[in-house]
Amino acid sequence: MPLVATGEIVGAAARAGLGAGAFNVIQIEHAQAIVAGAEAAGAPVILQISENAVRYHGALAAIGRATVEVARAARVPVAVHLDHATGPELVREAVDLGFGSVMFDASALDYDGNVAATAEVVAGCHAHGVWVEAELGEVGGKDGVHAPGARTEPAEAAAYVAATGVDALAVAVGTSHAMVVKAAVVDLPLVAALRAAVPVPLVLHGSSGVPEADLTRAVEAGLTKVNIATHLNVAYTRAIRDHLAGHPEVVDPRRYVAAGREAVAREVTRLLKLVRATD
16 A cells, blocks of 8 residues: 555544544654554554654664655555654655655744744645644743643634644643653643634644543544654563563564564554544
8 A cells, every 4th residue: 555645644534533643653663563553453544753763863864764665565544754843954854755744843932933934844845745733832831832731722723823824733732742651631622622713633742641531532522633652662661671571581682672563563553443433
């Protein structure tokens, strides 16, 4: 099955009232595991590479090309997405590598600066048929839009989308990145208000910290693209630790990394069913 556009997956999910699962890739095993999990679920999926992962690898090209090739070999629709890019240079590189979408993060800027920078990226990406997600940051907030207490104001969000031309908007509704406990409280009434005000699909970052029943409720309230990273890292690391503890003689990384890959695939299958629970 050919690589598909992110907008195709997210748009179809939004029209059906379903969630579109987007999972972060750190190593090639993550890409393989996420695709295997999506195939088992019979669901489309989005593979995301963050700017932090690019920094870990030293460059985007190698892990980006590998992820695109994994997506192209999948038996379900798969899109490849650049997550939390803070500079236009990385965005351009992702477009050149064949990524179908980018998330441009100008939330550290004030509102006017965010609008100007994002609109410029949108114009460049749209010229190449690439879908753009952005976020409306909390001015002066240490953690930006995803500080637990931050909230996106519906009228301002609608104005931001109109001014920038973005295809999807990451919103602050009570989640935070890198949570390893499921203690986030999603503001469901705010999600519904944002859905009514904003004409593009809404994105939930920091989904690893959301109780699983609330993920389904959040999608039902109006969120579409659901980003999950830390939860998979927990499963991956736990499986490798357990394998090494049970097999202390193992020195071949393929043995223990395979255990992590299998654990991630199982979690992706389960999570896709959660976010698509109204299917």
